[in-house]
Amino acid sequence: MVSKNQIKLITGLVQKKNRTEQQLFIAEGIKVIQELFQSDFELVHLYTVANLNIQVPSDKITQITNNELKRISALTTPNECLALFKIPISSKINDHELIVALDDIRDPGNLGTIIRLCDWFGVKQLICSETTVDVFNPKVVQATMGSLARVRIVYADLVDVLKKTKLPIYGTFMDGNNIYTEQKTREGIIVMGNESNGISKNIEQLIQRKITIPRFGTQQKTESLNVATATAITLSEFCRNS
Amino acid sequence: MVSKNQIKLITGLVQKKNRTEQQLFIAEGIKVIQELFQSDFELVHLYTVANLNIQVPSDKITQITNNELKRISALTTPNECLALFKIPISSKINDHELIVALDDIRDPGNLGTIIRLCDWFGVKQLICSETTVDVFNPKVVQATMGSLARVRIVYADLVDVLKKTKLPIYGTFMDGNNIYTEQKTREGIIVMGNESNGISKNIEQLIQRKITIPRFGTQQKTESLNVATATAITLSEFCRNS
Numbered sequence: 458m459v460s461k462n463q464i465k466l467i468t469g470l471v472q473k474k475n476r477t478e479q480q481l482f483i484a485e486g487i488k489v490i491q492e493l494f495q496s497d498f499e500l501v502h503l504y505t506v507a508n509l510n511i512q513v514p515s516d517k518i519t520q521i522t523n524n525e526l527k528r529i530s531a532l533t534t535p536n537e538c539l540a541l542f543k544i545p546i547s548s549k550i551n552d553h554e555l556i557v558a559l560d561d562i563r564d565p566g567n568l569g570t571i572i573r574l575c576d577w578f579g580v581k582q583l584i585c586s587e588t589t590v591d592v593f594n595p596k597v598v599q600a601t602m603g604s605l606a607r608v609r610i611v612y613a614d615l616v617d618v619l620k621k622t623k624l625p626i627y628g629t630f631m632d633g634n635n636i637y638t639e640q641k642t643r644e645g646i647i648v649m650g651n652e653s654n655g656i657s658k659n660i661e662q663l664i665q666r667k668i669t670i671p672r673f674g675t676q677q678k679t680e681s682l683n684v685a686t687a688t689a690i691t692l693s694e695f696c697r698n699s
Numbered sequence: 700m701v702s703k704n705q706i707k708l709i710t711g712l713v714q715k716k717n718r719t720e721q722q723l724f725i726a727e728g729i730k731v732i733q734e735l736f737q738s739d740f741e742l743v744h745l746y747t748v749a750n751l752n753i754q755v756p757s758d759k760i761t762q763i764t765n766n767e768l769k770r771i772s773a774l775t776t777p778n779e780c781l782a783l784f785k786i787p788i789s790s791k792i793n794d795h796e797l798i799v800a801l802d803d804i805r806d807p808g809n810l811g812t813i814i815r816l817c818d819w820f821g822v823k824q825l826i827c828s829e830t831t832v833d834v835f836n837p838k839v840v841q842a843t844m845g846s847l848a849r850v851r852i853v854y855a856d857l858v859d860v861l862k863k864t865k866l867p868i869y870g871t872f873m874d875g876n877n878i879y880t881e882q883k884t885r886e887g888i889i890v891m892g893n894e895s896n897g898i899s900k901n902i903e904q905l906i907q908r909k910i911t912i913p914r915f916g917t918q919q920k921t922e923s924l925n926v927a928t929a930t931a932i933t934l935s936e937f938c939r940n941s
Binding site for chain 2: 576578687697
């Protein structure tokens with residue numbers, strides 16, 4: 458049984474201001490919940506219609522009906538269980554690895570896809586500019602398919618981070634060096650820019666190595682690659698020889 | 700001025716059965732319309748609120764109001780103009796190039812992204828299984844950003860096509876050869892599978908070279924890459940040394 462107050466709290470978490478105030482976010486579906494639970498995320502409460510094979514203290518689990526799940530779910534097709542987790546406290550940035558930094562990514566689907574790519578390519582740290590869409594948005598949590606449990610995500614002032622780092626800073630542009638032939642280091646920060654405007658001017662000044670994914674089409678009219686597909690190709694190039 | 704019958708015809712084209720019956724599809728926004736118009740697509744009629752710099756016979760253009768555009772547009776935010784084009788007659792498959800084949804891709808966004816990737820990497824032919832989402836779905840037309848004008852798309856029985864072709868047939872699987880080290884030919888068909896189930900059993904039997912994008916993460920839990928990002932990495936690998 459879910460109380461009216463709980464329903465109000467949970468459904469409120471689709472809004473960023475409520476997530477920030479409560480320091481809580483929603484995850485739905487057993488796979489995502491299990492992966493977050495088994496990593497460093499702190500489970501606050503689990504609501505489920507099914508008997509789950511997951512070791513949660515009894516005061517943190519509530520059996521609910523399908524109708525109750527429908528009322529609290531952010532999904533069109535609710536998925537057996539919904540959990541509340543605490544938003545983790547931002548970790549420090551480690552200066553000895555390959556890091557992806559996002560400059561003002563707005564689309565939740567793109568952010569989710571990029572987190573999955575980081576996970577696939579073993580990138581453990583993702584830095585998001587403060588204008589990037591919130592990773593604890595329920596749509597992003599679903600789109601990550603559990604990769605959120607394995608990639609540390611920090612929201613930070615990107616200018617500040619890039620000014621302080623000792624790592625080489627790469628950025629993807631339309632007029633940089635060919636990514637296939639450019640020397641690439643094992644450690645570094647790769648900046649990916651906004652869906653419409655690319656990397657912003659104040660960040661561009663801090664990029665040390667501009668790279669480009671060359672176009673192979675003869676007609677040269679394709680405007681640009683989507684940021685998620687550009688990230689896929691870029692990470693593949695940084696990792697393929699490592 | 701748009702008549703009631705025209706409104707009925709145009710708004711009906713969001714449904715596949717009406718597109719098939721009328722052999723027409725909708726494109727919106729000057730950029731997409733211009734690129735389709737300048738390629739082999741046959742313009743049937745253009746509805747516009749603005750004066751456009753496009754050479755269309757006067758009987759094929761209708762000036763409309765913003766309110767009329769809202770009534771016929773499939774977009775939440777209509778974009779100055781809407782055009783009806785004829786669905787082209789399927790062209791023959793050319794056996795001397797790099798071709799992408801899609802086995803049951805269901806998401807319109809993924810199909811749109813893959814068409815843009817084909818365009819970027821100079822792949823001129825895309826073969827879609829008959830179960831793949833319709834490319835003339837207004838969402839796909841918008842997502843292609845004009846690449847539709849440069850990539851030939853054929854819907855066909857994929858089993859039949861693969862049985863008849865003389866080209867080497869590649870397919871992406873979880874357990875194939877490492878794509879980074881596998882010998883890749885300049886001509887060939889690359890099959891990409893369904894979002895949830897990958898390549899279907901009857902297609903798998905016809906794949907001659909199974910390839911895999913290796914996972915670099917240490918935890919080995921990331922289930923799979925999204926089909927659009929996997930296509931990005933695969934096309935990049937086939938083209939980077941060509």
